[in-house]
Amino acid sequence: MKKKRRVLGITGIRSEYEHISNVFRAIRNHENLELEIVVTGAHLSEAYGRTVDEVRSDGFIIVDEIESLINSDQASSRVKGLSVQLQGLVQTVSRVQPDILIVLGDREEAMTTALVGSYMNIPVAHIGGGDRVVGNVDDQIRHAVSKLSHLHFTITAESEERLIRLGEQPFRIYNVGSPSLDRLLETPHISMSDISKNLSFPILKGEPFIMLIQHALSTEIDQSYEQMCITLEAIEELSLKTLISYPNSDAGGQKMIKALQEFSSLPFMHIAKNLPRLEFVNAMRNASCLVGNSSAGIVEAPLLKLPVVNVGRRQYGRLHSENVKFVNHDKEEIKSAIHQAVYNEEYRNFVSNCVNPYGDGNSADKIADIIGSITLDKNLLIKDITY
Numbered sequence: 001m002k003k004k005r006r007v008l009g010i011t012g013i014r015s016e017y018e019h020i021s022n023v024f025r026a027i028r029n030h031e032n033l034e035l036e037i038v039v040t041g042a043h044l045s046e047a048y049g050r051t052v053d054e055v056r057s058d059g060f061i062i063v064d065e066i067e068s069l070i071n072s073d074q075a076s077s078r079v080k081g082l083s084v085q086l087q088g089l090v091q092t093v094s095r096v097q098p099d100i101l102i103v104l105g106d107r108e109e110a111m112t113t114a115l116v117g118s119y120m121n122i123p124v125a126h127i128g129g130g131d132r133v134v135g136n137v138d139d140q141i142r143h144a145v146s147k148l149s150h151l152h153f154t155i156t157a158e159s160e161e162r163l164i165r166l167g168e169q170p171f172r173i174y175n176v177g178s179p180s181l182d183r184l185l186e187t188p189h190i191s192m193s194d195i196s197k198n199l200s201f202p203i204l205k206g207e208p209f210i211m212l213i214q215h216a217l218s219t220e221i222d223q224s225y226e227q228m229c230i231t232l233e234a235i236e237e238l239s240l241k242t243l244i245s246y247p248n249s250d251a252g253g254q255k256m257i258k259a260l261q262e263f264s265s266l267p268f269m270h271i272a273k274n275l276p277r278l279e280f281v282n283a284m285r286n287a288s289c290l291v292g293n294s295s296a297g298i299v300e301a302p303l304l305k306l307p308v309v310n311v312g313r314r315q316y317g318r319l320h321s322e323n324v325k326f327v328n329h330d331k332e333e334i335k336s337a338i339h340q341a342v343y344n345e346e347y348r349n350f351v352s353n354c355v356n357p358y359g360d361g362n363s364a365d366k367i368a369d370i371i372g373s374i375t376l377d378k379n380l381l382i383k384d385i386t387y
Contacts (some may be wrong), residue, residue, distance in 0.1 A: 007068075078137075222252075291338060
C-alpha cells in the first residue's frame with residue numbers, strides 16, 4: 001500500500017483560516033494525503049473569540065498550539081510574536097517530520113512557515129503569492145514568502161504573471177483561483193430569521209442592513225482610532241442596521257476596538273468578536289453593502305454581487321471588480337457611498353453584473369490534487385532565479 005504524503009498546515013488567525021479551511025478539508029479527504037494542523041497566533045486568544053475551537057469543531061487533527069500573539073498596539077508586537085512563533089514551529093516540524101508544509105497569505109504564520117521550510121529542507125506550498133496591496137507591511141511579507149516558498153498557488157492570472165516577473169520559475173506556479181470562493185459556495189443557506197435568532201440581533205426579511213469589517217493599516221497605526229470613529233459616525237448618521245466583526249490582531253486594532261465599544265450602545269449595531277462562518281457567509285449573501293477594508297470585499301463579495309465601500313488605503317492597488325468603491329476616511333464620502341450602495345437601484349444593477357477575477361470556486365480540490373501528485377525532489381527544493 002502506497003504511503004500517504006504527510007501535509008502540515010499552519011493557521012494563525014480567523015480571517016486566514018476562512019480562506020484555507022476548504023483546502024485543509026480537500027487535503028484531508030485526498031486518497032494520497034494525510035493532514036495535520038498547527039494552530040497559532042490570534043486563534044488562541046480569548047480577545048478574538050478563541051477561534052481554535054472552530055478549527056477543532058471542523059474535525060481537523062491539531063498537532064500543536066503555539067501561543068505567539070502579543071496583543072498590543074505597538075508596531076513591534078507582531079515581529080516579537082513572530083519570533084516566538086518561529087521557535088515553536090521549528091520544534092513542531094522537527095517532531096512531526098512532514099513531507100510538505102502549506103500556508104496561506106501574508107501574515108506571521110506565512111513568514112515563519114516559509115523560513116522553517118527553507119532552512120529545514122521541507123517544501124513549502126504557499127497560497128496567495130503575487131497579489132499586490134499598497135501601504136501595508138503584509139504586501140512586503142507576501143513577496144518575501146514567495147521567494148522562500150517552493151510551490152505557488154496563485155489566485156489570479158495577474159498574480160501568476162507577477163511571480164514570474166519576480167523571477168520565480170514557471171513550473172512552480174499554479175493559478176488555481178481563491179479557495180475562499182469554495183467556502184462561499186459550499187456553506188449551507190439559512191434564512192434571515194435564523195441569522196437574527198442565532199446572533200440575537202433582529203433583522204427583518206428584506207430590511208436593508210450593512211456589514212462592517214475594518215482593520216488597522218501598519219503605516220497608519222496612530223490614526224486607527226480616529227479612522228474607525230469616522231466610519232462609525234457615518235453609519236450612526238445613516239441609522240442602518242449594522243453587523244460588525246472585530247478588527248484583526250494587528251497593531252492599531254486595540255484602538256479600533258476602543259472606538260467600537262464607545263458606539264456599542266447604539267441599538268442598530270451588533271458587534272461580535274467573531275461572526276461564525278454559517279452566520280457570516282449568509283449575512284454576506286443578504287447584506288445590502290459591505291463597509292470597511294476587508295479582503296472579503298475584494299475577493300468574495302463580487303461572487304455575491306455585493307456592493308462594497310472600501311474605506312482608506314488598505315486594499316488600495318489590489319485587483320478588484322466593479323462592485324468596489326474606494327473612499328477616503330471622510331464621513332461625508334462614506335455616507336454618500338453607503339447610501340448609493342444601499343438605495344440607488346441603478347448602481348445596484350450595475351454591481352449585479354460585476355465579474356469576479358478570483359476563480360470559479362473549485363480551488364481546494366485543484367490544490368490537493370497537485371500536492372498529492374507533484375514530485376517532491378531536489379528539483380523542487382533547490383530554487384533558482386530566472387534572471
